[in-house]
Each structure stands twice: as structure tokens, then as C-alpha cells.
Amino acid sequence: MQGSVDANPGLVNAARQPRVNCETRAALNTPPESHIHGIPAWRRALIWPVAALVRLWLATIRFRVPEPDRAVITYTEKPTIFILWHNRLIMAAEIARRFRAGQTLYGLVSASKDGAWLAAFFSAMGMGSIRGSSSRLGKEAATASVAALRSGNDVGITPDGPRGPVYELKPGALIVARRTGARVVLVGVDFESSWRLASWDGFHLPRPFSRTTMCFETVGMDELKDRDQAASALGARLMKMNPDRKPAPVRRRA
Numbered sequence: 001m002q003g004s005v006d007a008n009p010g011l012v013n014a015a016r017q018p019r020v021n022c023e024t025r026a027a028l029n030t031p032p033e034s035h036i037h038g039i040p041a042w043r044r045a046l047i048w049p050v051a052a053l054v055r056l057w058l059a060t061i062r063f064r065v066p067e068p069d070r071a072v073i074t075y076t077e078k079p080t081i082f083i084l085w086h087n088r089l090i091m092a093a094e095i096a097r098r099f100r101a102g103q104t105l106y107g108l109v110s111a112s113k114d115g116a117w118l119a120a121f122f123s124a125m126g127m128g129s130i131r132g133s134s135s136r137l138g139k140e141a142a143t144a145s146v147a148a149l150r151s152g153n154d155v156g157i158t159p160d161g162p163r164g165p166v167y168e169l170k171p172g173a174l175i176v177a178r179r180t181g182a183r184v185v186l187v188g189v190d191f192e193s194s195w196r197l198a199s200w201d202g203f204h205l206p207r208p209f210s211r212t213t214m215c216f217e218t219v220g221m222d223e224l225k226d227r228d229q230a231a232s233a234l235g236a237r238l239m240k241m242n243p244d245r246k247p248a249p250v251r252r253r254a
Contacts, residue, residue: 036131037113044120051124058094062211072185072216073099079149081177083169083219083234084187085242086161087201091189093125095214096154105154106130108141110162128153138172145176155182159235166201169235171227178224186234188215188241202248215241 065073073095082105084092089107096105106128109115119129130148132141145155159173160166177184193210197203206212217237224230 036111037116039113039116039120044123047117047120048124051121054090055093055125057208058090058206060209061094061206062209063098064211064213066215069214069216070099072218073214076100076103078183079103079152080154080183080185081149081180082154082156082185082187083159083173083238084156084189085167085201085238086158086164087166087196087199087203087248088187088189088242089158089161090203090205091187091212091214092156093122093127095187096127100154103152103154104128105156106145106148107156108132108145108158108161112162115162130155142175142179146180149176149180149182159231159238160201164200167235167239169231169238171231174224174227174230174234177219178227181221184219184224186217186219186238186241188217188238189213190215190243191245194246196246196248198249202244217241 082092082095092105092107096103104127107118107122107130109119109122109129109131111131115131119131122129128148130141130144132138132144145157148155155176157173157176159169176182189204190213191204191206191210192212193207195205195207197205219234223233
């Protein structure tokens with residue numbers, strides 16, 4: 001049985017602050033500031049009207065969620081690690097808004113200049129951000145992710161980010177799950193109609209008022225015992241959960 005689900009029809013409160021305690025705050029501030037790129041306050045202010053438009057846009061999307069999957073995503077008794085492909089990242093804030101009432105979602109964001117813009121956008125969308133990636137500040141980012149989970153927050157991970165290869169689940173993405181034993185949920189997003197950017201991952205932008213089918217599957221801790229084997233198996237599951245109806249445009253080389 002499938003149905004349209006919107007657990008919280010109101011727009012997200014962009015001013016909502018991530019839930020932190022002293023341990024989380026210390027972990028998030030662990031990396032030296034010189035290693036993390038930021039953007040001036042006036043540029044951050046420019047992002048807020050853009051984020052407001054994106055929230056309005058995403059609010060028009062009709063979600064279809066099978067009943068068993070609805071139970072998975074709305075369970076908030078334990079903080080959760082959500083794993084989704086990078087080209088579905090635009091749906092993260094909307095998933096949190098509709099199905100994770102009372103929870104704050106932290107996203108892992110690169111420490112680069114591009115990551116600074118994304119972190120500011122996350123903040124405007126009501127999400128927290130943890131700066132770092134597999135190539136820069138990876139250890140610090142993992143420590144901060146653990147602290148965020150232990151403070152009762154959710155964490156979202158794009159295992160093929162920040163630069164690909166697309167649809168390749170890197171084993172390092174499972175470090176936080178193995179370290180914390182936190183609940184792990186795979187996210188599937190099937191866009192009925194979307195535009196695709198000419199980016200490395202063929203980023204999806206759902207068309208306004210289109211329909212999107214969502215599915216959510218839990219991952220047992222026993223499935224994570226062998227990291228490399230788990231990465232291969234979970235990557236295959238994510239591929240099945242995230243079909244591409246329209247191929248990504250080919251990037252032109254300069």
C-alpha cells in the first residue's frame with residue numbers, strides 16, 4: 001500500500017538551531033579555523049532568500065511512501081545515520097522536515113570554499129553541518145559526527161561525495177556507523193520528473209508539483225562487520241532504491 005505522506009505540512013523553521021551539548025560543540029570546533037573555508041556574513045545573507053524559494057519549491061513535491069517505509073523514517077526514538085547518494089542531496093532537508101519532527105539533521109560538508117556555500121545553505125534550510133571530507137579533515141569530521149549522534153541528532157552521509165565517482169559507496173562512509181552502533185537507514189528517491197545538472201553526479205532537481213516515491217531501509221549492525229564487503233553490498237542496495245529515469249547530461253571537457 002502506498003500513500004502520500006506529509007508529517008509536517010508547515011514550512012521548516014529556518015531559524016531553528018541544531019541541538020548541541022558541550023561535547024558536540026567542542027568536536028565541531030576541533031579543526032583549526034585556517035583549514036576550513038568560510039564566507040563573509042553579507043554573502044551568507046544572500047543565501048536566505050534563495051533557501052526560502054527552495055523551501056517553497058520542495059513543499060510542492062508530492063511524496064509517496066509505502067507504509068513499512070513510513071514506519072522506518074518516522075521512528076525518532078534513536079538518532080539515525082541516513083545514507084543517500086550525492087545527487088539526491090536536495091531532498092535531505094525536506095525529508096527531515098516532513099518525517100523527523102523534533103530532530104536536527106547534520107550534513108557532512110567539505111571544508112573547501114564550495115563547502116562553505118553549502119554549509120551556509122544548510123543553515124538557512126534548518127540543518128546543521130559538519131565540515132570535512134575523506135580528503136580533508138576526515139578524522140575530525142568523523143569525531144564531530146559521533147558527537148552529534150551522541151547528542152541525539154541525526155547525521156546524513158553521501159557516500160559517493162564530495163567528488164565521486166558517482167554511485168560508488170566508499171568504505172570510509174561506514175566508519176561513524178561502526179564506531180557508534182547508531183541506527184543506519186538507506187534512503188531511496190525515485191523522481192517521477194526532474195531536471196539533471198551537468199555535474200559530476202548528474203544532480204537531480206525535482207520539477208515543481210511532481211511526484212517522488214521515497215523508500216527507507218534499515219541496516220543491521222551485523223551487516224557492517226566487514227567494512228569493504230558492507231560497502232559493496234550497501235552500494236548495490238542503494239542503486240536498486242534509486243533508479244534514474246533520465247540519464248545525466250554529458251559533461252563537456254574544456
